[in-house]
Amino acid sequence: MSEALKKTLLIVDDDDDIRQLLADALSQKGYQVLEAENGSRMWQCWQQGDIDLVIMDLYLRDEDGLQLAREIRDQSAIPIMMLTGKGDETDRILGLELAADDYMMKPFNLRELLARIHALLRRASSQPPLQPLTQEHDxxxxxxxxxxxxxxxxxxxxxxxxxxxxxxxxxxxxxxxxxxxxxxxxxxxxxxxxxxxxxxxxxxxxxxxxxxxxxxxxxxxxxxxxxxxxxxxxxxxxxxxxx
Incomplete structure (x- = not known):
């Protein structure tokens, strides 16, 4: 089984076309994909099992993607990729400050987005599991x-x-x-x-x-x-x- 098949990604975006595009592309790469159009559905997916990375739209129709990302970060240190359709520097910085590990502007280059997602997952998986402090630790x-x-x-x-x-x-x-x-x-x-x-x-x-x-x-x-x-x-x- 490939490394991708072991990873579950959650897409949170209220744009049906964007969700479908990402879900198809990620599924073709071997990732397991969950989709959510809002925060309520996002938390339902969260309860289904372990999620390895979240792709979050900054501007959801009736909710603040930044707030949802912050709530996720309060519970977990999993990678969060933020998507935004605005090129405002303040928005980008605010997203990073609150929760995100990386961001991309819409419209995005799909190949680049997939590469960044893979890089975030690779770095996250390279971290050893939590261990108690011992004399062997630097x-x-x-x-x-x-x-x-x-x-x-x-x-x-x-x-x-x-x-x-x-x-x-x-x-x-x-x-x-x-x-x-x-x-x-x-x-x-x-x-x-x-x-x-x-x-x-x-x-x-x-x-x-x-x-x-x-x-x-x-x-x-x-x-x-x-x-x-x-x-x-x-x-x-x-x-x-x-x-």
């Missing part, structure tokens, strides 16, 4: 946080895990591996394994905002991830390595 320790590089988990000192998306973890790993050093957005993108698809400088800024909300006691006065105006970002140490 970890970075800073403040009250433990960044487990082996199991790719972030935990506080009480052992409670904080869910991170692929992009968030990869960016935090880059920063924590280079404490007390100013890194430009270009350097962060080059060093990060989780930002393999088309990346803009502003995407890094959005991921930084998301990380601050999860890491910092006061995101507006960050203790760890500090902005160096006109230069990039600095991760305030010390950071200790542990195995």
């Amino acid at each position: 970890c970075l320790l800073f403040g009250s946080w433990v960044l487990d590089l082996t199991s790719r988990q972030l935990r506080d000192v009480q052992g409670k895990e904080v869910s991170l998306t692929l992009g968030e973890f990869s960016l935090l790993e880059v920063l924590a591996r280079h404490p007390d050093r100013v890194l430009s957005r270009e350097q962060i993108i080059d060093m990060s394994r989780g930002l393999e698809t088309e990346v803009f400088d502003r995407t890094v800024d959005v991921l930084i905002l998301r990380l601050r909300r999860k890491l910092e006691t006061n995101p507006k006065a960050p203790e760890f991830i500090k902005t160096q105006r006109g230069m990039g970002y600095l991760f305030q140490g010390p950071v200790h390595k542990s195995r």
Whole structure:
């Protein structure tokens, strides 16, 4: 059985033609496809079993696709591909900030969309399952946080895990591996394994905002991830390595 046949994708779009186009294309590639035209149907599909990736329309007829994506993200770190028919930069950034792992504008190139979906699934499946911390794990320790590089988990000192998306973890790993050093957005993108698809400088800024909300006691006065105006970002140490 091919890798695609093991994956279930959920399409959430109120445009019947778009849903049918995507369902046909993804089915031909061997994916199992579920379809939803609204949030109610989306949650019905969610209850049917494990879903590996969601393709979400930003502008649903009577609902906010961003809100639905945020609700999914509250429950799971699965990849979310956002589709939008508007080219407004604010919409793109807002979608990334709230939940999405990637986005494409309508009308989209079907071949490119399929390639991006495959890349998101490949990166998600490359993450090892959640594991307890052991002495065999490579970890970075800073403040009250433990960044487990082996199991790719972030935990506080009480052992409670904080869910991170692929992009968030990869960016935090880059920063924590280079404490007390100013890194430009270009350097962060080059060093990060989780930002393999088309990346803009502003995407890094959005991921930084998301990380601050999860890491910092006061995101507006960050203790760890500090902005160096006109230069990039600095991760305030010390950071200790542990195995």
